[in-house]
Amino acid sequence: xxxxxxxxxxxxxxxxxxxxxxxxxxxxxxxxxxxxxxxxxxxxxxxxxxxxxxxxxxxxxxxxxxxxxxxxxxxxxxxxxxxxxxxxxxxxxxxxxxxxxxxxxxxxxxxx
Amino acid sequence: xxxxxxxxxxxxxxxxxxxxxxxxxxxxxxxxxxxxxxxxxxxxxxxxxxxxxxxxxxxxxxxxxxxxxxxxxxxxxxxxxxxxxxxxxxxxxxxxxxxxxxxxxxxxxxx
Numbered sequence: 001x002x003x004x005x006x007x008x009x010x011x012x013x014x015x016x017x018x019x020x021x022x023x024x025x026x027x028x029x030x031x032x033x034x035x036x037x038x039x040x041x042x043x044x045x046x047x048x049x050x051x052x053x054x055x056x057x058x059x060x061x062x063x064x065x066x067x068x069x070x071x072x073x074x075x076x077x078x079x080x081x082x083x084x085x086x087x088x089x090x091x092x093x094x095x096x097x098x099x100x101x102x103x104x105x106x107x108x109x110x111x112x
Numbered sequence: 113x114x115x116x117x118x119x120x121x122x123x124x125x126x127x128x129x130x131x132x133x134x135x136x137x138x139x140x141x142x143x144x145x146x147x148x149x150x151x152x153x154x155x156x157x158x159x160x161x162x163x164x165x166x167x168x169x170x171x172x173x174x175x176x177x178x179x180x181x182x183x184x185x186x187x188x189x190x191x192x193x194x195x196x197x198x199x200x201x202x203x204x205x206x207x208x209x210x211x212x213x214x215x216x217x218x219x220x221x222x223x
Contacts, residue, residue, distance in 0.1 A: 004154075033210065033211075035213075040215070041215055041216075042116075042199055042201075042213030042214050042215045042216050043155070043199075043211075043213045044213070045210045045211065045212065048208050048210060055208050056208025056210060058210070088152075090154060090155070092211075100143075100145060100157060100160055100203075101157075101211060102157070103147075103154040103155045103156070104154055105153060105154045106153075106154055108152070
């Protein structure tokens with residue numbers, strides 16, 4: 001059974017650019033959540049996808065958007081990057097909305 | 113609103129016992145999780161409590177009191193590899209079951 005995989009592992013972007021982060025959920029998991037973790041902080045909930053539909057959103061602006069595909073993999077897109085977007089982005093999957101999460105190892109995004 | 117508080121840092125000695133406390137205030141409580149996170153790595157699941165009481169799993173135990181909004185993680189026979197950040201997270205139920213995390217407790221285990 002494979003776990004949650006994320007790509008890329010590290011990324012450097014310039015302020016104003018756009019970025020796409022990818023996540024393959026654990027086999028059998030139909031729910032994917034994305035979190036942003038700034039240095040020294042706990043993860044902050046961005047949004048959740050369940051069966052290809054957004055199923056809840058945290059306190060993040062619309063320039064943070066996402067997709068979930070029929071195979072339950074997911075993308076996080078961030079437009080008009082700002083310096084404060086520099087963080088570890090974590091993807092987590094679960095078998096259903098009412099269950100615990102398995103986290104991927106994250107994508108470290110640096111905006112310069 | 114929701115608020116989760118845990119100490120920022122703790123230090124303990126190899127072989128000893130350490131207790132990491134977590135207090136929370138949230139609506140729609142649907143369980144409390146503890147995760148371990150080594151620097152630059154993903155959080156890994158340690159424990160889950162939804163009912164009051166103690167859950168024991170090897171060297172790790174977790175306790176929950178829903179009426180007090182309180183949990184603790186107990187680590188026994190500390191090893192150097194236990195040096196990590198420990199995240200307390202509350203599952204907030206509803207249409208979206210989402211984990212709300214504390215800022216984490218950085219535990220340093222010393223020889």
